[in-house]
């Protein structure tokens with residue numbers, strides 16, 4: 001725990017409403033005043049994520065289509081708002097290299113713990129180490145200095161939930177109260193478009209306006225979300241520039 005605390009600059013605050021607990025299995029985030037909400041943790045090896053990898057939509061998943069996984073094309077991705085790494089894991093399990101950036105120290109610690117356990121897995125450790133990595137940083141600064149440039153920059157900033165709180169999944173409520181809204185998210189679009197070689201993909205709830213008010217050049221829609229797709233800054237706006245590979 002001390003190593004994690006040092007790595008992510010975590011400090012002890014007995015008055016905090018949430019706590020990080022290192023159990024014999026994993027690092028968990030718990031809400032002290034609402035224990036019934038359950039713990040948040042990252043598990044790529046078992047549970048929901050493993051089930052999604054084995055039995056989910058694979059290349060048919062909307063995030064894969066939006067990023068441009070098609071035929072032999074396996075885009076190199078920077079996920080600049082990694083969160084709990086779910087979208088990044090879907091893309092990595094399909095074969096994409098994904099560099100995850102996460103700025104919140106507690107979220108980054110949970111993600112690092114989940115990654116460390118996956119790296120040790122006999123079944124998936126090899127490809128996970130090669131394809132999925134984490135940098136604890138703010139993408140607002142980091143996107144200006146990424147080498148090599150990725151094919152795709154993926155953005156999924158927090159957006160205020162419209163549903164009544166009782167309808168929002170318990171886990172999502174804990175996560176939202178930890179991270180809050182990413183009010184500065186609009187500022188990510190320009191550096192993301194400057195960095196991406198092929199496209200920028202922005203995940204939004206279906207009711208949310210486009211990031212920075214900039215209308216997307218293409219979209220992939222699901223029941224509750226849409227993936228707004230933007231051409232890179234230097235590319236002409238046109239359908240051909242959204243095709244991968246060009």
Ligand SMILES: C[S@@+](CC[C@H](N)C(=O)[O-])C[C@H]1O[C@@H](n2cnc3c(N)ncnc32)[C@H](O)[C@@H]1O
Pocket residue numbers: 080081082083084085086087088101102103104107137138139140156157158159179182185188
């Ligand atoms: C909605 S969550 C992402 C969920 C993720 N796509 C997944 O599948 O688990 C948004 C995350 O982006 C992070 N974030 C927002 N702005 C960021 C920035 N400028 N740099 C790095 N991380 C950022 C937040 O801390 C939060 O953890």
